[in-house]
Amino acid sequence: MRKLMMAAAIALPMFGTAAIAQETVKIAYIDPLSGGGASIGEIGLKTFQFLAEELNAKGGVLGKKVEIVAFDNKTNPQESLIQAQKAIDQGIRILTQGNGSSVAGALSDFVTKYNERNPGKEVLYFNYAAVDPVLTNDKCSFWHFRWDANSDIKMEALTNYMKTATAIKNVYLINQDYSFGHSVRTAAKSMLGAKRPDIKIVGDELHPLLKITDFAPYIAKIKASGADTVVTGNWGQDFALLLKAAADAGLKVSWYTYYAGGTGGPTAVKQANLNHQVFQVGEGIANLDNKPSQEFEKALRAKYDFSLFYPRAVNQMRMLAAAADKAKSIDPVKVALALEGMEFDVFNGGKGSMRKDDHQFFQPIYISSLGDRTEKEPFDEEKTGWGWKLIAKIDTAQTVLPTTCKMERPK
Amino acid sequence: MLELIVMSTLNGVLYGMLLFLMASGLTVIFSMLGVLNFAHASFYMLGAFFGFQISRWFGFWPALLIAPLLAGALGAAVERYGLRRVHKNGHVAELLFTFGLAFAIEEVVQIIWGKSPVDFRVPSLLDFPAFTIFSTNYPAYKMFMLLVSIVIFVALLITLKKTRIGLIVQAALTHPHMVGHLGHNVGRIFMLVFGVGTALAAVAGVIAGPALVTQANMAGLLGPILFVVVVVGGLGSLPGAFAASLLIGLVQTFAVSMNGSLSGAFGPLSPNYAATWLADIWNVTIAQIAPIMPYLLLVLILIFRPMGLLGTRDT
Numbered sequence: 001m002r003k004l005m006m007a008a009a010i011a012l013p014m015f016g017t018a019a020i021a022q023e024t025v026k027i028a029y030i031d032p033l034s035g036g037g038a039s040i041g042e043i044g045l046k047t048f049q050f051l052a053e054e055l056n057a058k059g060g061v062l063g064k065k066v067e068i069v070a071f072d073n074k075t076n077p078q079e080s081l082i083q084a085q086k087a088i089d090q091g092i093r094i095l096t097q098g099n100g101s102s103v104a105g106a107l108s109d110f111v112t113k114y115n116e117r118n119p120g121k122e123v124l125y126f127n128y129a130a131v132d133p134v135l136t137n138d139k140c141s142f143w144h145f146r147w148d149a150n151s152d153i154k155m156e157a158l159t160n161y162m163k164t165a166t167a168i169k170n171v172y173l174i175n176q177d178y179s180f181g182h183s184v185r186t187a188a189k190s191m192l193g194a195k196r197p198d199i200k201i202v203g204d205e206l207h208p209l210l211k212i213t214d215f216a217p218y219i220a221k222i223k224a225s226g227a228d229t230v231v232t233g234n235w236g237q238d239f240a241l242l243l244k245a246a247a248d249a250g251l252k253v254s255w256y257t258y259y260a261g262g263t264g265g266p267t268a269v270k271q272a273n274l275n276h277q278v279f280q281v282g283e284g285i286a287n288l289d290n291k292p293s294q295e296f297e298k299a300l301r302a303k304y305d306f307s308l309f310y311p312r313a314v315n316q317m318r319m320l321a322a323a324a325d326k327a328k329s330i331d332p333v334k335v336a337l338a339l340e341g342m343e344f345d346v347f348n349g350g351k352g353s354m355r356k357d358d359h360q361f362f363q364p365i366y367i368s369s370l371g372d373r374t375e376k377e378p379f380d381e382e383k384t385g386w387g388w389k390l391i392a393k394i395d396t397a398q399t400v401l402p403t404t405c406k407m408e409r410p411k
Numbered sequence: 412m413l414e415l416i417v418m419s420t421l422n423g424v425l426y427g428m429l430l431f432l433m434a435s436g437l438t439v440i441f442s443m444l445g446v447l448n449f450a451h452a453s454f455y456m457l458g459a460f461f462g463f464q465i466s467r468w469f470g471f472w473p474a475l476l477i478a479p480l481l482a483g484a485l486g487a488a489v490e491r492y493g494l495r496r497v498h499k500n501g502h503v504a505e506l507l508f509t510f511g512l513a514f515a516i517e518e519v520v521q522i523i524w525g526k527s528p529v530d531f532r533v534p535s536l537l538d539f540p541a542f543t544i545f546s547t548n549y550p551a552y553k554m555f556m557l558l559v560s561i562v563i564f565v566a567l568l569i570t571l572k573k574t575r576i577g578l579i580v581q582a583a584l585t586h587p588h589m590v591g592h593l594g595h596n597v598g599r600i601f602m603l604v605f606g607v608g609t610a611l612a613a614v615a616g617v618i619a620g621p622a623l624v625t626q627a628n629m630a631g632l633l634g635p636i637l638f639v640v641v642v643v644g645g646l647g648s649l650p651g652a653f654a655a656s657l658l659i660g661l662v663q664t665f666a667v668s669m670n671g672s673l674s675g676a677f678g679p680l681s682p683n684y685a686a687t688w689l690a691d692i693w694n695v696t697i698a699q700i701a702p703i704m705p706y707l708l709l710v711l712i713l714i715f716r717p718m719g720l721l722g723t724r725d726t
Binding site for chain 1: 412414415418419422423426521526527528540543545546547548549550553622623624626627628629632663664667668670696698699702
């Protein structure tokens, strides 16, 4: 009798949680919530929670409540796998992660192997920001979906604009020393070489990821190189601190960036007084003339102290709901099949689609610069008074690059 | 080129002086107590967070005074009520104690101030460029950091060389047992040294906090380098710690500014090997390996001069 009661005492709560788990769609958010990546990891978490609330207010996904469960991976691939396993053990079937292509590569690999070993319990991996091209090329996986434009797409757009900027003579490349930083520098060198052979690359720097607290030595080097333009894929504190050091030293160059809008970035740009000299390539900015996204921006800013840095996360969550509706199921395999080739009206306006061949999402890409605003730019960033101004729009069709992916699909 | 050398020297000396502020306490504690204090960098972090909090309430200048005193008192308490009790169980227990303490402090800091960086700003009084050389500004705050470090270095030197307590501390460095036999309260000296050592680390924390990043992993980022300084400089040698701090500061800063690589020195790798692992080694620049330079130095010193640059005892 006693044994039976003990068994019941252990088993009942387990049944209880299993029953609750079916009522909610849980998404594991695996990103840095401590260490050098924490400043942007926390913004991402709040953004996803906001999006979950938005879905829940409209009745959730297939009538089920959406919940974001946070896991701290410390921007570390090994730690991410432990956290992913922890999430799966809790019965979570959808993982999302964005910060760090090194982490993304490990996670994609892990999920693929896990799904091979555990048929019927498949897990999906939604990548909202890790942009190393290899993830949708040589190392593509059926279980991985990427909503951010990959690094090559972004560099293509950026260099197409740089081609027209005749003031650029000497370019300095500074990037983080890991897969993503390497892909940025390689793409920048080959694309600039092809489009503007007159431009000189005067520096090509790689520095440790999220470990530098004082960029003054690097800034001194950029200064000494005589560069007039810097191209960087740096994100998080690696961008904010780089610009902070540039501001301290009074370095006046143009910056072509992927992630200048991240936490601390706009503040540092304002400090450096680089009015419309910092450019960013991305899938959207607050100041686009598009009513629904501006309404969303207002609602987000009313609730939190930051602006939307991840329009791609909005697309990701809304498409998840749409795919579940289409599949009439939240089973990961059916959702994945529904997502393939899906056309979608993206958050910032225009059409986007999830390519079936490699699970890369294609969408309009925008180049913008940060500085003084006119009445066309209602939103500023980080209370600096400065906001993003649209410089160029690249339509979806022009962003499509070929892929080498040979995808293995479940039978 | 000259510009780069001048800027790198300035940056390197500044970084070196910051290292010295912390290493001075660590090396003295190390040689007196025979214990590598793994939690030393945690007091640097505590200094930064105390400084942040106090500067929120009372402004930066009171923080510069109060935060190190608080951290020093905490350090003294750790010695009096923690280390001294653990001491009975031998050096390994002491080592493990400080090791555990470092994690405990980090967790507590995370609980109180969160895991992401706090907004610790440079005081507006010092927020301007001090001077401009080669059209590059040098921030006044960095000059202030340099000044504070030098003042403390001089004060420390005078205290150790010219005062009675300094004499006893010096004696305890080389002959701790003899000092005890002569009737000095060695326990109190240890507590004092521990308190002052941690307070110095906290000073470094307060002045480095606004210039670098104040967050819960800052101890982990700097901790390992401190041990390099102590070992390279030589056990218990303050001038040694000073020289090693400057050396490491300069080596790291200058390494960043150098672009040399094997391919630069000997020409590009033959195409036969271009796609192999050899290509990675061939093309890596000195700037890229800058972060591991101090550890390379540590290994070399331990092999060729185990007592350190200016040390007298073997480690």
